[in-house]
Amino acid sequence: MTEIELLSWARGPGLQIATIIFVAGVVIRVFEILMLGRKANLAEAKGQEMSSGLRTMITRTVPDRTTFKRSSVTIVLGYIFHIGLFVVCFFSAPHILFLKDIIGFGWPALPTPMIDAFAVVTIIALLATLVNRLTNKVMRYLTNFEDLLTWFLTFLPVVTGYIAFHRIGLTAPSLLAMHILSVELLLIVFPFTKLMHAFTLFIARWYNGAISGYRGVAS
Amino acid sequence: MSEIKNEANFKRELEALDDLQQRHVAALFVKHVLPLSTDKRLERVLKTATDEDATEEELAAALKLAHAVTFDSHARCGAEGHWSDQAGYFVARAAVAAVTPPSHSRAGGPAWQAAMSSRMAYTSMLIDDVSDQHSAHTECEWQHQCLSEYLNA
Amino acid sequence: MSASIEKGINALKRQVDSTVAAFFSSCVHCGLCAEACLFYTETGDPKRTPINKTEPLRRIWKSEYTLMGRVGKMLGLTKKVDDRLLEEWQELVYDSCTLCGRCSMVCPVGNDIALMIRKTREGMAAAGQAPEGLIGATNRAVTIGSPMGVKWPALRAQIKHVEEDTGLKVPVDVEDVEYMLLLSSMEIMNFPEFIEAVAKIFDKAGVTWTISSEAFEATNSGIQIGVSDIAAELVQRIVDVADKLRVKTVISPECGHAYMAIRWDGPNLVGKPFNFKVRHILEVMDDLRKEDRLKIGSKETQKLTYHDPCQISRRGGVIDEPRRLIDMIADDFVEMPDGGKMNWCCGAGGGVSANERADEIRLKVFERKKAQLDEVKPDAIISACSNCRIHLEDGLEEYNMDIPLLSLTETIAEHLAED
Numbered sequence: 001m002t003e004i005e006l007l008s009w010a011r012g013p014g015l016q017i018a019t020i021i022f023v024a025g026v027v028i029r030v031f032e033i034l035m036l037g038r039k040a041n042l043a044e045a046k047g048q049e050m051s052s053g054l055r056t057m058i059t060r061t062v063p064d065r066t067t068f069k070r071s072s073v074t075i076v077l078g079y080i081f082h083i084g085l086f087v088v089c090f091f092s093a094p095h096i097l098f099l100k101d102i103i104g105f106g107w108p109a110l111p112t113p114m115i116d117a118f119a120v121v122t123i124i125a126l127l128a129t130l131v132n133r134l135t136n137k138v139m140r141y142l143t144n145f146e147d148l149l150t151w152f153l154t155f156l157p158v159v160t161g162y163i164a165f166h167r168i169g170l171t172a173p174s175l176l177a178m179h180i181l182s183v184e185l186l187l188i189v190f191p192f193t194k195l196m197h198a199f200t201l202f203i204a205r206w207y208n209g210a211i212s213g214y215r216g217v218a219s
Numbered sequence: 220m221s222e223i224k225n226e227a228n229f230k231r232e233l234e235a236l237d238d239l240q241q242r243h244v245a246a247l248f249v250k251h252v253l254p255l256s257t258d259k260r261l262e263r264v265l266k267t268a269t270d271e272d273a274t275e276e277e278l279a280a281a282l283k284l285a286h287a288v289t290f291d292s293h294a295r296c297g298a299e300g301h302w303s304d305q306a307g308y309f310v311a312r313a314a315v316a317a318v319t320p321p322s323h324s325r326a327g328g329p330a331w332q333a334a335m336s337s338r339m340a341y342t343s344m345l346i347d348d349v350s351d352q353h354s355a356h357t358e359c360e361w362q363h364q365c366l367s368e369y370l371n372a
Numbered sequence: 373m374s375a376s377i378e379k380g381i382n383a384l385k386r387q388v389d390s391t392v393a394a395f396f397s398s399c400v401h402c403g404l405c406a407e408a409c410l411f412y413t414e415t416g417d418p419k420r421t422p423i424n425k426t427e428p429l430r431r432i433w434k435s436e437y438t439l440m441g442r443v444g445k446m447l448g449l450t451k452k453v454d455d456r457l458l459e460e461w462q463e464l465v466y467d468s469c470t471l472c473g474r475c476s477m478v479c480p481v482g483n484d485i486a487l488m489i490r491k492t493r494e495g496m497a498a499a500g501q502a503p504e505g506l507i508g509a510t511n512r513a514v515t516i517g518s519p520m521g522v523k524w525p526a527l528r529a530q531i532k533h534v535e536e537d538t539g540l541k542v543p544v545d546v547e548d549v550e551y552m553l554l555l556s557s558m559e560i561m562n563f564p565e566f567i568e569a570v571a572k573i574f575d576k577a578g579v580t581w582t583i584s585s586e587a588f589e590a591t592n593s594g595i596q597i598g599v600s601d602i603a604a605e606l607v608q609r610i611v612d613v614a615d616k617l618r619v620k621t622v623i624s625p626e627c628g629h630a631y632m633a634i635r636w637d638g639p640n641l642v643g644k645p646f647n648f649k650v651r652h653i654l655e656v657m658d659d660l661r662k663e664d665r666l667k668i669g670s671k672e673t674q675k676l677t678y679h680d681p682c683q684i685s686r687r688g689g690v691i692d693e694p695r696r697l698i699d700m701i702a703d704d705f706v707e708m709p710d711g712g713k714m715n716w717c718c719g720a721g722g723g724v725s726a727n728e729r730a731d732e733i734r735l736k737v738f739e740r741k742k743a744q745l746d747e748v749k750p751d752a753i754i755s756a757c758s759n760c761r762i763h764l765e766d767g768l769e770e771y772n773m774d775i776p777l778l779s780l781t782e783t784i785a786e787h788l789a790e791d
Contacts, residue, residue: 029438032437033393033394033397036390037389039389044649060481063478064478066710070407070413071407074404075404078480138421139401142418142423142424197397197399201482204394204482204483205481205482207394208482211391212476214636215636217691219476226536286769293562294557294558294561295728296758296759297593297725299508299520299521300522323776342533346525346529
């Protein structure tokens with residue numbers, strides 16, 4: 001297979017397969033959760049479930065001071081790479097063009113030097129996250145194969161994207177193919193791992209807020 | 220001085236005592252129920268409580284000791300409670316009250332607190348007594364009598 | 373109560389609902405929950421990380437309720453839940469957790485980890501893996517009516533003592549009153565002056581109330597050990613009597629888990645809403661305060677701080693009421709660092725203090741509370757749970773700290789205005 005053929009495949013069938021598995025997987029996982037349902041609460045309510053749930057979905061993003069002091073490294077690194085991924089994914093010109101093809105509209109991109117900076121910072125943050133995971137006593141204890149796999153599958157697209165964009169090493173088509181394939185790999189594995197938290201955390205946070213809010217506690 | 224006739228009277232007279240007197244009277248109350256406790260350390264506490272010349276350090280040490288006895292004798296949450304053992308717990312609490320400096324004492328003063336805890340010690344002992352003939356009032360009456368004699372002396 | 377691993381696994385299965393599934397799906401192994409848990413922060417042992425305590429439940433969720441997990445099970449790739457796992461986890465689930473819920477407040481993806489641990493206990497208990505102390509307490513609760521073996525004659529004796537002391541009548545088995553007071557065995561045995569305090573407060577406020585000779589026990593051992601059937605039976609006793617006496621409100625006393633059991637779990641355990649309200653004694657006193665029926669005549673002069681009992685405060689919702697009450701009787705009040713809904717657990721609730729095997733760790737984790745107190749340096753600590761009180765006193769004694777523990781209810785009673 002030539003590199004052009006590989007790139008075509010990655011952009012075509014590869015992307016289709018990955019997207020189908022990703023969407024189907026996410027839907028199944030979310031359905032699996034919601035169909036279990038939960039029993040209605042028969043106790044006399046002191047507060048509101050719905051508003052408290054919605055509130056927690058947002059406020060849980062901000063840690064309280066004591067927690068921040070105790071886990072600052074984990075929290076700060078987490079924020080950096082999440083924000084970095086978000087910016088690089090959705091505000092780099094090539095990505096916006098790619099998405100425009102699919103959804104029909106685009107939006108202004110950030111200047112390349114800025115995207116570059118975010119990408120580099122994200123890569124460094126991800127590496128630091130790995131180090132943290134392997135040296136922090138608690139994280140080391142909790143870490144399993146899945147944690148390392150998902151880290152790798154998240155890391156790969158950022159690195160291959162940066163390399164492809166700056167044409168380092170191989171020829172442009174090969175580099176691009178690698179980047180797209182790495183994203184497809186991530187999409188395929190995504191629903192089977194903790195990466196599902198990207199979707200399910202909204203459900204979890206809602207439940208948390210609802211349970212607490214019912215009792216009159218803002219969580 | 221007249222007889223102590225009722226509770227209100229009793230409490231008032233106790234509160235009117237000075238610090239040293241409170242400690243003495245409290246010690247008398249504790250001594251009366253001491254047999255309900257099996258912890259020998261309370262004897263040492265009582266000795267300090269009745270000592271007129273006890274220094275602040277000695278009283279503090281006695282307080283610490285009395286506290287230790289309460290912790291060792293209280294019923295643990297969820298454990299099977301034995302009321303006869305609880306009697307010992309309340310005796311220890313009475314001893315704590317006796318050697319607590321009045322400024323730190325709970326409402327009513329050391330002597331009143333010692334009186335209450337001593338009565339509870341007696342009540343606890345009675346709980347296992349199936350005959351149900353006695354009442355804690357016996358201890359109450361004894362304490363009134365005790366205070367009357369002390370004031371008249 | 374015959375136990376077996378099969379019963380344990382089935383019990384765990386019954387515990388999985390959409391909340392459990394959402395929580396396990398979202399956990400990213402970030403470890404933040406560990407830093408919220410005093411059993412980790414004071415021991416440094418990572419196996420005490422809260423989410424780790426739920427491992428038996430997680431395995432069941434994975435292998436039974438996810439497509440992937442079920443496929444894995446068919447291929448023989450699942451991690452099993454067996455006696456060995458549960459035995460190893462006993463110490464984590466019972467000795468190293470009070471269900472305080474700090475972890476649930478801190479998890480960035482929103483997991484209510486304390487709830488998950490509570491659910492895990494259901495499996496542990498059904499498999500016979502609960503600590504001896506708790507099993508004994510639960511048996512006594514079911515057969516005698518109190519986990520500590522307190523029977524009605526004992527309570528009646530304490531009541532008689534209270535009546536003699538105060539000159540007030542303690543109403544027993546009276547129908548059609550506003551309030552029915554429950555009591556915890558700990559209060560009856562160790563702090564009977566609580567009954568006296570309530571009698572005085574209610575007398576001055578003109579409240580109609582009663583205690584029931586048939587169902588006076590507030591403590592719910594079923595909740596602590598994690599056997600919902602038993603917890604339900606204990607709640608039903610209270611419900612039956614409250615209905616019989618036609619009381620408007622049942623009062624939960626100064627005991628943390630008792631409040632959670634009757635106020636929030638109660639109707640869900642017995643499967644029906646209550647015909648009466650449930651309020652904590654602090655809520656009742658706060659209501660009296662609002663209605664101007666609580667007249668205060670004197671104040672505390674010492675520097676006070678408040679220890680929030682976890683099940684009443686963070687997990688129970690009664691956070692502001694005690695502070696408004698303290699405001700009435702104290703001029704010098706200072707909050708502990710993290711005071712309020714994020715306050716640190718005393719370390720003894722949820723069955724930990726009933727478990728002798730956990731004595732050492734219970735005293736060790738007290739160092740977290742000690743650290744808070746070292747910052748505040750209060751003259752006295754106020755709280756509203758007898759178990760917290762005794763354990764804090766224990767811990768203070770262990771570390772040579774001389775700070776008295778006061779009950780909020782008793783302190784209010786002490787400062788009531790004389791007519």
